[in-house]
Amino acid sequence: MTEGAKKSFAEKALDLDHRILASIVFCIIAAMILYPVSIPFPVSNYGQNFYDFVHSIPAGETIGFMLSDTPSTRPQLEPSTTLSLMILFEKDVKIIFWQDEFMGPPIFTDYIAITEDLLGRELEYGVEYVDLGYVAGEETGAAAFLKDMRTVVAGVDVDGTNLDDLPIMQGINSGGDFEYGFFNVACRCTEPMYVRQWQQPYGTKVGSINCAMDLPAITLYLATGQIKATANGLLGGAEMEYLTGHLGTAYGQTLAVSFGGLYFTILVILGNVFFFISRAGGRRE
Amino acid sequence: MTIPLYIVSILGVWMIAEYFLPFLNPLVPTTDMIRTYATILAAASWGLGTAILCLAHGRRIYRQTKDPFWGYSVMFLICFLAMLGAALTQGLKGTTYLWFYNYIIGPTGQALYSTTAFYVTTAGYRVFRFRNMDAAVLLIAGMFVMWSVLPLFTGPFPVLVVIAGWINNVIAVAAYRGFVMGVALGIIGLAVRVFLHKHREVLA
Amino acid sequence: MAVTLGMIVASWLCIALYTMLYGDNPVSRTAEHVYMGFLAAYEVVVNLNFFYTKGVLQIAKPGGAGYIIPVILGFMIYLRLNESTRWLYRYPMAIVIGSVFGVTVRTTVFSQILDQVKGNLPPIAPLVGVPPGQLVNNLIIIFGSLSAIVFFVFSRELTGPERYVHRFGRLILLAGFGATYGNTLSYRYELMAGTFLVNMFTPPEILPYTFGFAAALAIILIVVYKTGLASWE
Numbered sequence: 001m002t003e004g005a006k007k008s009f010a011e012k013a014l015d016l017d018h019r020i021l022a023s024i025v026f027c028i029i030a031a032m033i034l035y036p037v038s039i040p041f042p043v044s045n046y047g048q049n050f051y052d053f054v055h056s057i058p059a060g061e062t063i064g065f066m067l068s069d070t071p072s073t074r075p076q077l078e079p080s081t082t083l084s085l086m087i088l089f090e091k092d093v094k095i096i097f098w099q100d101e102f103m104g105p106p107i108f109t110d111y112i113a114i115t116e117d118l119l120g121r122e123l124e125y126g127v128e129y130v131d132l133g134y135v136a137g138e139e140t141g142a143a144a145f146l147k148d149m150r151t152v153v154a155g156v157d158v159d160g161t162n163l164d165d166l167p168i169m170q171g172i173n174s175g176g177d178f179e180y181g182f183f184n185v186a187c188r189c190t191e192p193m194y195v196r197q198w199q200q201p202y203g204t205k206v207g208s209i210n211c212a213m214d215l216p217a218i219t220l221y222l223a224t225g226q227i228k229a230t231a232n233g234l235l236g237g238a239e240m241e242y243l244t245g246h247l248g249t250a251y252g253q254t255l256a257v258s259f260g261g262l263y264f265t266i267l268v269i270l271g272n273v274f275f276f277i278s279r280a281g282g283r284r285e
Numbered sequence: 286m287t288i289p290l291y292i293v294s295i296l297g298v299w300m301i302a303e304y305f306l307p308f309l310n311p312l313v314p315t316t317d318m319i320r321t322y323a324t325i326l327a328a329a330s331w332g333l334g335t336a337i338l339c340l341a342h343g344r345r346i347y348r349q350t351k352d353p354f355w356g357y358s359v360m361f362l363i364c365f366l367a368m369l370g371a372a373l374t375q376g377l378k379g380t381t382y383l384w385f386y387n388y389i390i391g392p393t394g395q396a397l398y399s400t401t402a403f404y405v406t407t408a409g410y411r412v413f414r415f416r417n418m419d420a421a422v423l424l425i426a427g428m429f430v431m432w433s434v435l436p437l438f439t440g441p442f443p444v445l446v447v448i449a450g451w452i453n454n455v456i457a458v459a460a461y462r463g464f465v466m467g468v469a470l471g472i473i474g475l476a477v478r479v480f481l482h483k484h485r486e487v488l489a
Numbered sequence: 490m491a492v493t494l495g496m497i498v499a500s501w502l503c504i505a506l507y508t509m510l511y512g513d514n515p516v517s518r519t520a521e522h523v524y525m526g527f528l529a530a531y532e533v534v535v536n537l538n539f540f541y542t543k544g545v546l547q548i549a550k551p552g553g554a555g556y557i558i559p560v561i562l563g564f565m566i567y568l569r570l571n572e573s574t575r576w577l578y579r580y581p582m583a584i585v586i587g588s589v590f591g592v593t594v595r596t597t598v599f600s601q602i603l604d605q606v607k608g609n610l611p612p613i614a615p616l617v618g619v620p621p622g623q624l625v626n627n628l629i630i631i632f633g634s635l636s637a638i639v640f641f642v643f644s645r646e647l648t649g650p651e652r653y654v655h656r657f658g659r660l661i662l663l664a665g666f667g668a669t670y671g672n673t674l675s676y677r678y679e680l681m682a683g684t685f686l687v688n689m690f691t692p693p694e695i696l697p698y699t700f701g702f703a704a705a706l707a708i709i710l711i712v713v714y715k716t717g718l719a720s721w722e
Binding site (some may be wrong): 021272 | 290318320321323324325327328330356377378383386387390391392394395397398399402403405406407409410411413414415424427430431432433434435436437438439440443446450454457458461462465
Binding site (some may be wrong): 212261 | 510512539543547590593596600601605608615626665679680683684686696
């Protein structure tokens with residue numbers, strides 16, 4: 001088509017201002033959050049496997065949990081994380097926490113408070129759980145920490161208490177002292193790092209709490225058994241809420257996300273329809 | 286530049302060798318200590334980027350006549366100093382410090398990341414086309430997997446979960462297995478190049 | 490639940506940031522710089538606190554004299570800021586980079602190569618004694634992953650029958666990346682829904698503040714740009 005010639009309807013539609021598209025997304029998501037409707041959905045294999053994996057951890061076991069969520073992924077991952085902690089503490093599992101990302105520590109404190117609300121009691125620090133704090137250095141830090149925890153954290157927890165004075169830390173100093181472990185890496189795609197530095201050298205059975213974006217990379221490690229189970233993003237959180245009977249924010253958010261996906265599907269179909277119409281009409285891309 | 290490159294090579298080879306060679310076990314405590322030192326250095330290095338950022342904003346304020354947006358740099362430094370002051374006066378569990386984290390850093394970070402949703406929506410409308418076999422495969426796989434995590438689709442059509450499960454557990458596994466192995470070979474190749482000083486850019 | 494000042498600030502900052510979708514404007518730029526200022530200080534505080542408590546304070550403890558090394562090297566990192574001392578920054582970074590390469594490569598061989606090869610062999614992917622459906626799946630995984638590796642490794646143009654292997658590998662990779670894109674899409678919408686729910690619409694008492702500010706901001710921005718006080722960028 002030459003310049004100055006009248007654009008067809010399909011061509012005008014393809015040139016639609018991105019601000020209009022953005023405004024429609026905003027309205028759809030906002031409406032679905034303000035006026036939620038419950039839609040039943042099947043629990044996926046991932047959700048069921050993760051639930052079963054959490055329940056399979058023996059009562060009284062001491063496990064490691066790298067809990068380093070970020071504010072942006074907190075709404076998606078909070079339900080699966082806190083409900084997992086609830087199940088574990090109900091089984092008298094003792095948990096050693098640490099964070100590998102600098103945004104993690106304040107969120108960790110909130111998660112413990114939420115877990116205590118779910119349990120209906122306060123957790124006993126030093127006996128049921130301990131927070132070893134932020135460990136810098138990404139992969140080097142994880143390797144050093146999982147080799148010798150006391151050296152890397154200078155023998156103290158996040159509040160400066162000597163680890164040898166805490167009952168939960170008796171006999172625990174490396175990743176190999178855990179038979180089971182979890183990591184919440186938010187959206188940083190560092191699950192392979194924990195497979196390399198925790199699962200592979202020490203043989204720990206690890207479960208992952210991660211955002212949906214990381215799932216294809218994790219299915220690889222699920223297939224080989226290197227990661228035992230995954231709670232996959234918001235859907236994983238909604239499934240955990242459903243399986244534990246604590247329906248909450250994740251369940252409500254999935255509807256809003258569903259309609260966002262429906263809108264995207266309609267846009268892709270319309271975009272292709274207009275594209276082929278305009279191509280049939282002679283427009284050069 | 287030569288000595289730091291030798292430090293990289295020696296340290297890297299040493300850490301790999303001590304993992305595989307039992308006769309190097311007496312050196313393990315030293316290697317563990319070096320890794321601990323590297324952890325401390327990694328924490329220290331975070332301040333460098335922030336220092337460069339603060340200097341850049343400071344220069345913009347200093348040259349305000351040449352840059353019409355120097356007011357934003359003033360805003361940046363005010364907020365920076367406010368957070369720094371809260372941390373230094375109240376510690377990492379102080380009320381004001383956590384208030385800034387919970388009501389400023391957290392929400393704005395969420396909003397900033399979520400703007401990508403608008404951009405992928407526009408991209409889907411303008412770019413996702415059934416132009417050829419390659420694009421069609423990408424589009425079909427993507428749509429099925431997206432539908433499988435949305436209850437609006439899986440509720441009425443549970444078969445989507447089965448189809449997407451097959452895509453995730455067979456096709457994606459095959460693809461990522463090849464991808465990951467290729468990347469792993471690339472990492473090893475890069476490490477060899479760095480250890481042989483053929484890739485000096487790692488130390489800028 | 491009562492609306493606090495913090496909730497209002499969070500809601501208004503989110504709305505201010507979202508205005509960037511309509512074009513770069515003073516409101517979104519201000520919100521961005523507010524975020525950058527607080528975040529930059531936060532990350533410095535957390536990391537330098539780790540440097541101080543796990544490094545500097547250890548020097549005074551019994552047996553901690555060795556920690557003087559990382560402390561001095563840590564300060565050397567900041568010599569990069571000065572042109573004449575920039576070369577000294579390479580020494581501490583050499584230790585970090587050497588350690589990273591060492592710990593990554595030594596376990597990559599096992600977790601990302603050998604274990605993945607095992608994933609293509611029995612008992613994980615058996616070809617005998619399995620139902621037909623699983624046999625087909627295992628064959629797709631084995632040939633698909635090998636084809637994908639061929640696609641990666643051979644960057645030159647292939648002629649002859651091997652080009653079909655190359656093509657199959659490309660299609661498998663595209664399907665895999667399509668699956669990633671599908672998950673990424675839902676992840677992006679999850680981010681948006683989460684932001685709306687947590688910051689702008691919960692508790693319900695904050696809705697007047699949210700929509701009121703959004704309306705006021707829209708009117709202000711329209712007036713500003715229509716009257717030419719600022720321009721879209």
